[in-house]
Amino acid sequence: MQAMPLDELAREFGTPAYIYSGDAIEAAIDSFRRGIGNRKALICYAMKANSNLEVLRLFRARDCGMDIVSGGELYRALRAGVPAHRIVFSGVGKTEAEMVEALQAGILLFCCESEAELRTLSRIACDLGTTAPISLRVNPDVDANTHPYISTGLKDNKFGIPHNRIFDLFREMQLMPGIITKGVGFHIGSQLLDLEGFRSAARIMRNLVEELVALAPLEYIDVGGGLGINYGRENPPDAGDYAHTILSELPFEDMTIVFEPGRYMVGNAGVLLTRVLYNKVNQSKRFIICDAGMNDLIRPALYQAYHDFWPLAEMRLERLVRADLVGPVCESGDFLARDRELCDFQPGDLLAVASAGAYSSVMASNYNTRPRPPEVLLSEGRARLVRRRETYADLIHLEVPSRD
Incomplete structure (x- = not known):
């Protein structure tokens, strides 16, 4: 690992010990960027994969944002110097206190996962005299073919809003005070080795976006993360094939595509x-x-x-x-x-x-x-x-x- 003998590191730092290669992380970021090419995009590292401050600073130095899922992760991201306008807040259980912290910080997007969450965020934003930028997380009911504990895009999973409910909720959102609709998104699971799930979800998203933009303008499509890695027996797609699969289904050149890779970057x-x-x-x-x-x-x-x-x-x-x-x-x-x-x-x-x-x-x-x-x-x-x-x-x- 970076030509530094691991046995020497074991003697210096003892065991057990976690050892990370900064070069490998930076290479993964660069590989992912090459896969995206010239499309308008933002990489928001899913920091739940590894949230050490020095690891986060590697991403900040390469102009990546952060995908957070808690107030604690918001705190870490800001301490690492990540600009709030590159932070998206995911997760089904955002507390009111966390919403206040994120609104006061001025984050890029709240990825909202339920009508109840939307209404709570609307009320809190009004109380603070501000506006919450929203991206609706769609549950496309797509089988990601992964371990059931890390599948997030099936109708039986707790994540996202059923896609057949999106249109009605999208219309209702236009009348809610304190919020502004900025985008829509999906995330179907983790450690995915088959591109078909990504393709199916992106195709569903394309059809939704084509109809939603008639109701209100959109700036962002959040495609989540989930690209798998090789643990020793797998043959995962590379970042280029992954990005091409998604981007070819989303021909919206004026919108920013938000990617949220985690495991791929650091695993x-x-x-x-x-x-x-x-x-x-x-x-x-x-x-x-x-x-x-x-x-x-x-x-x-x-x-x-x-x-x-x-x-x-x-x-x-x-x-x-x-x-x-x-x-x-x-x-x-x-x-x-x-x-x-x-x-x-x-x-x-x-x-x-x-x-x-x-x-x-x-x-x-x-x-x-x-x-x-x-x-x-x-x-x-x-x-x-x-x-x-x-x-x-x-x-x-x-x-x-x-x-x-």
């Missing part, structure tokens, strides 16, 4: 370093126990996700063993790999869990009262600590002790 730019603690055999089952667990990388336990592993020292590949790679957490669901042919790892061996740049550190927890790992960014030929390892004191510093 393969990160690894999780871990160290083997023990080998254990229970009757016919072998376990390789390491110091990273589901509290550090929950994707295998939550989504049954596959991650590749790299030994950080040369190992004889003819000595493979079938084993579970597990962590120290007191749960049978605490695993990083199950029934996998692995190198014959021994206590003290170091390994890197691949594709851990997205939905890893941001989903980490303190379960079992375990400190979260540090985050290290490789940039400009050096390794920089961008989040320190938590201490035991950190784990209790928010608790209010009894005065008895």
Whole structure:
């Protein structure tokens, strides 16, 4: 990774540790831009994938905006120096306090997902004496062919407004005080490897836009994110094919197309370093126990996700063993790999869990009262600590002790 030996980083920063490549993130941004070409577009990085401030600053430096889903993410984006006029606010459960914060900051768009949310935002904007810029999120009822937990465009999902309700609601919006209609959008899921879902959703959006512009002018079409990456067994489309698929269905040259990539930008730019603690055999089952667990990388336990592993020292590949790679957490669901042919790892061996740049550190927890790992960014030929390892004191510093 950027010609910096991972074993040296493990010695310097300890394990577990998240390591990110700034060069890889910047290359992904540039690749995505090339895919878009000369179309009028705005890249708003879906920062829920990895919200470290220094990672966000890499996107800011390349003129990207942010897709946020909470007041906390708004705070992070602004602290990273991202201009508010490049921030779009998604999510089905925006609180009134979050709406106030975003309105006062002057964000680009609220991606509204229900009539109730619209009416609440209308009232709050009127109370503040301002106007809320709105993009309606459409639920196109398109099957994204992904894990059900990260499918967001089916009629049974909680996201978006049914497309057969959009016209009536769009008309009603023109009479609501305190809001202005700026656009429409969709987002059908995450880790998508098939372009047909994107094509179907974009085609539905094109038909909607052609009719909606007769009612009111539109400036933005938000096409969400969802482009998948290779975790070791996948063959995802490249950014060029993805962008062409969507843009060819949306021939509205005067409108800005908003893209919200997340995983694609950072997923393969990160690894999780871990160290083997023990080998254990229970009757016919072998376990390789390491110091990273589901509290550090929950994707295998939550989504049954596959991650590749790299030994950080040369190992004889003819000595493979079938084993579970597990962590120290007191749960049978605490695993990083199950029934996998692995190198014959021994206590003290170091390994890197691949594709851990997205939905890893941001989903980490303190379960079992375990400190979260540090985050290290490789940039400009050096390794920089961008989040320190938590201490035991950190784990209790928010608790209010009894005065008895």
